[in-house]
Amino acid sequence: MSMEISSNYGSYYNNTVYNSRTNEETEKKKTEKVQSSKEKVEEYYQKKKKKFPEISFNTSGGELRCNSGKVVVNLSYECLKKMANDPKFAKEIEFNLSGEVQANAMIYGWAKRDGVELGGRIVTYDAEGNRTSSCGGMRTANAGNSSTSKVQNKSDSVEELIRKK
Numbered sequence: 001m002s003m004e005i006s007s008n009y010g011s012y013y014n015n016t017v018y019n020s021r022t023n024e025e026t027e028k029k030k031t032e033k034v035q036s037s038k039e040k041v042e043e044y045y046q047k048k049k050k051k052f053p054e055i056s057f058n059t060s061g062g063e064l065r066c067n068s069g070k071v072v073v074n075l076s077y078e079c080l081k082k083m084a085n086d087p088k089f090a091k092e093i094e095f096n097l098s099g100e101v102q103a104n105a106m107i108y109g110w111a112k113r114d115g116v117e118l119g120g121r122i123v124t125y126d127a128e129g130n131r132t133s134s135c136g137g138m139r140t141a142n143a144g145n146s147s148t149s150k151v152q153n154k155s156d157s158v159e160e161l162i163r164k165k
Helices: 002-051 077-085 087-097 101-113 148-162
Strands: 055-058 071-074 118-124 130-139
Touching: 002 077, 002 087, 055 148, 071 077, 071 101, 077 087, 101 118, 101 130
Parallel strands: 055 071, 071 118
Antiparallel strands: 118 130
């Protein structure tokens, strides 16, 4: 009878040690997977920075503004992560990114032509890759057109035109 007890105890002890090791190995693999995933995203991000050197990417949250000489894209980290892991999704977003510099130049050029001084432009890609863009503007003192609402509507239509392209 004492033989059975010690035999069962040994089996219990061995299973406990085995399960403990298995849990540790599983946790270690999960940690390694997260680290390799972060490394993959970082490596992908570095490639995109080289591919689009004229764009400054903000992936840390919040919104940074573009100006006439600098294009800033507020890119959700979740979107970046999805791009790193889904080539089809990445291709769609990269297609949109390829037009950001030209869009920025056109918007600032049209605003200047119309006598509007833009206070900044915000371009954002959310976690699902949805793009939003907005401009803040104000009328300059020497502008020929005195209709502020007309200027704002013109600025809005410029954004709409660029989205369609």
